[in-house]
Amino acid sequence: MANYTPPLRDMRFVYHELLGCDDLAELPGFEEFTADLIDPILEEAGKICAEVLHPINRSGDEEGCRLENGVVRTPAGFPEAYRQFREGGWTAITCDPAYGGQGLPNAADVLVTEMICSANLSFGMYPGLSHGAYLALHSHGSEELKRAYLPKLVDGTWSGTMCLTEPHCGTDLGLLRTKAEPQEDGSFRITGTKIFISAGEHDLTENIIHLVLARLPDAPKGSRGISLFVVPKFLPTSEGTPGDRNGVMCSSIEHKMGIKASATCVMNFDEAQGWLVGAPHKGLQAMFTMMNNERLAVGGQGLGIAEAAYQGSVAYARERLQGRSLTGTKAPDKPADPIIVHPDVRRMLLLQRATTEGCRAMAVWVAKELDKQERHPEPEVRKASEDFVALMTPIVKALFTDLGFENANLGMQVLGGHGYIREHGMEQHVRDARITQIYEGTNGIQALDLVGRKLGANGGRYLRRFFHPVSEYIEARAETPEMAAYVGPLAKAFGRLQTATATVAQRGLANPDEAGAAATDYMRLFGLTALGYLWARMAETAMEQTRETGDADGFYAAKQVTARFYMEKMLPQTGALLSQIMAGGQTLMSLDEAAF
Numbered sequence: 001m002a003n004y005t006p007p008l009r010d011m012r013f014v015y016h017e018l019l020g021c022d023d024l025a026e027l028p029g030f031e032e033f034t035a036d037l038i039d040p041i042l043e044e045a046g047k048i049c050a051e052v053l054h055p056i057n058r059s060g061d062e063e064g065c066r067l068e069n070g071v072v073r074t075p076a077g078f079p080e081a082y083r084q085f086r087e088g089g090w091t092a093i094t095c096d097p098a099y100g101g102q103g104l105p106n107a108a109d110v111l112v113t114e115m116i117c118s119a120n121l122s123f124g125m126y127p128g129l130s131h132g133a134y135l136a137l138h139s140h141g142s143e144e145l146k147r148a149y150l151p152k153l154v155d156g157t158w159s160g161t162m163c164l165t166e167p168h169c170g171t172d173l174g175l176l177r178t179k180a181e182p183q184e185d186g187s188f189r190i191t192g193t194k195i196f197i198s199a200g201e202h203d204l205t206e207n208i209i210h211l212v213l214a215r216l217p218d219a220p221k222g223s224r225g226i227s228l229f230v231v232p233k234f235l236p237t238s239e240g241t242p243g244d245r246n247g248v249m250c251s252s253i254e255h256k257m258g259i260k261a262s263a264t265c266v267m268n269f270d271e272a273q274g275w276l277v278g279a280p281h282k283g284l285q286a287m288f289t290m291m292n293n294e295r296l297a298v299g300g301q302g303l304g305i306a307e308a309a310y311q312g313s314v315a316y317a318r319e320r321l322q323g324r325s326l327t328g329t330k331a332p333d334k335p336a337d338p339i340i341v342h343p344d345v346r347r348m349l350l351l352q353r354a355t356t357e358g359c360r361a362m363a364v365w366v367a368k369e370l371d372k373q374e375r376h377p378e379p380e381v382r383k384a385s386e387d388f389v390a391l392m393t394p395i396v397k398a399l400f401t402d403l404g405f406e407n408a409n410l411g412m413q414v415l416g417g418h419g420y421i422r423e424h425g426m427e428q429h430v431r432d433a434r435i436t437q438i439y440e441g442t443n444g445i446q447a448l449d450l451v452g453r454k455l456g457a458n459g460g461r462y463l464r465r466f467f468h469p470v471s472e473y474i475e476a477r478a479e480t481p482e483m484a485a486y487v488g489p490l491a492k493a494f495g496r497l498q499t500a501t502a503t504v505a506q507r508g509l510a511n512p513d514e515a516g517a518a519a520t521d522y523m524r525l526f527g528l529t530a531l532g533y534l535w536a537r538m539a540e541t542a543m544e545q546t547r548e549t550g551d552a553d554g555f556y557a558a559k560q561v562t563a564r565f566y567m568e569k570m571l572p573q574t575g576a577l578l579s580q581i582m583a584g585g586q587t588l589m590s591l592d593e594a595a596f
């Protein structure tokens with residue numbers, strides 16, 4: 001199994017130099033988060049990821065979870081690792097200090113998430129889901145519910161889940177059947193079956209708090225009739241300790257392709273006692289708080305896998321000796337050259353590197369805007385940031401997870417047959433990465449969200465939050481010779497995105513199937529253009545930093561080479577994507593169902 005080295009140098013570049021996140025310390029509540037605090041936090045996070053979580057990644061995959069008398073046992077080492085993780089305060093880092101949290105900016109937290117997911121994606125599911133539950137309760141729960149649950153979710157002694165999916169109902173939550181019957185004491189009795197519930201049952205925490213979507217007796221049909229409930233595994237006593245067992249049980253766990261150390265549970269609710277979160281029939285809106293956060297976090301999973309796959313690929317490509325360089329022997333003392341000399345291997349490594357570093361920059365960019373949305377004193381700045389985050393959330397989720405899976409596959413190709421067998425851990429990355437494209441709303445659904453909800457909304461206001469800064473950036477550098485290699489390709493891709501946007505919007509109005517047919521290509525085109533913008537900025541920052549501080553370790557020179565690679569070898573894909581979009585959706589829809 002390859003080692004994992006936290007990419008702290010690149011993280012510092014993105015956080016401090018590229019995106020100037022140190023100015024977040026000017027926002028209320030973030031005063032203490034200056035560079036001298038952020039860097040040690042990232043270092044410490046890197047340590048626990050590399051030293052505690054990564055060593056149990058492969059054993060966790062091999063052992064998996066098991067169900068014994070209704071209790072799920074996580075693999076050896078997981079309970080101890082969770083104890084260390086919790087005691088180190090990592091469950092609390094972005095949470096509200098009023099409930100024991102540390103209030104770290106999201107811009108730094110996404111980097112911590114990336115490291116956790118690189119080191120051990122399965123492990124990251126447990127605190128990840130808890131954080132989603134924390135957010136839903138924090139935003140929509142009554143004061144009483146917050147007091148009862150938030151401190152325990154924050155300190156990690158209790159964990160959380162999100163229970164949406166039912167056997168007949170995945171994407172279309174309007175179909176869900178789980179019932180909630182009101183009781184005289186103001187609580188509810190929840191009955192129904194939820195499937196695929198991550199962390200639904202396990203042995204890491206003393207209690208598990210389920211956030212459950214269900215229908216009240218008078219609920220309107222469809223998605224307008226869904227309410228959100230909090231249903232604890234053990235009912236909390238007045239002292240806040242786990243009391244009587246509630247009527248919720250795990251009846252089985254799934255046997256699946258990857259993330260085997262994350263328990264995926266069938267949960268049966270049998271008149272379980274629960275409490276309403278937020279207003280009746282408004283559960284989906286409340287759950288969206290959690291789902292949007294989870295979508296950004298799942299994007300972080302794609303990024304984490306992409307980085308881990310890249311590291312494994314580079315380490316192998318330096319060691320593996322096969323063939324000789326096309327331009328003459330490079331390692332005469334060895335029986336063959338390391339495969340890193342071959343152009344095709346370099347192509348794969350640079351694809352991995354360019355997408356990973358690009359996505360890291362995008363993750364921090366979006367997270368910084370999320371921080372501004374939550375804390376900026378001026379309402380119009382908060383609104384602008386909110387629009388931007390809404391626009392970019394489906395892109396972060398789908399683009400990062402698609403690229404994470406593609407990177408893991410490239411890693412397998414770099415390792416050849418040694419990638420396909422278990423020893424080096426690359427096949428685990430491929431298996432683990434695959435689910436990230438499916439859960440939290442499949443990537444197809446993310447694309448529909450972008451095209452259907454974000455593109456035309458509010459007279460194109462969401463779009464302007466991206467289009468305006470990019471167009472200003474390009475214009476301002478049109479006459480800067482040293483930026484021509486970056487801004488030229490970016491301008492072309494941006495033009496394609498504008499054409500595609502107008503076309504999809506226009507055709508979609510006349511025929512919604514046209515928008516649906518273009519959605520996935522459009523999202524990829526948007527995502528690649530956004531990465532192009534960030535790569536131009538990264539190249540520019542690298543040039544500026546070289547002028548100011550020199551480039552002793554070659555970091556900035558490597559940034560510029562990778563930026564040029566992105567512009568020359570990846571961004572041109574936007575041309576093909578535009579052609580696909582312009583061809584329209586007729587061929588998709590004209591084949592008779594029976595002919596498939």
Ligand SMILES: Cc1cc2nc3c(=O)[nH]c(=O)nc-3n(C[C@H](O)[C@H](O)[C@H](O)COP(=O)(O)OP(=O)(O)OC[C@H]3O[C@@H](n4cnc5c(N)ncnc54)[C@H](O)[C@@H]3O)c2cc1C
Nearest residue numbers: 162163164165170171196197198264439440441442444445
């Ligand atoms: C390991 C794992 C962990 C999970 N964890 C959780 C969890 O913790 N909590 C939870 O509630 N759920 C969880 N899920 C469920 C997951 O979120 C769903 O599987 C996912 O949302 C897709 O639903 P589905 O599987 O029913 O697919 P379906 O909804 O049946 O979709 C099948 C295909 O049809 C497409 N499709 C469906 N509707 C449309 C449409 N309107 N337009 C275009 N295309 C459409 C989809 O994109 C997909 O390609 C988990 C699943 C797995 C496998």
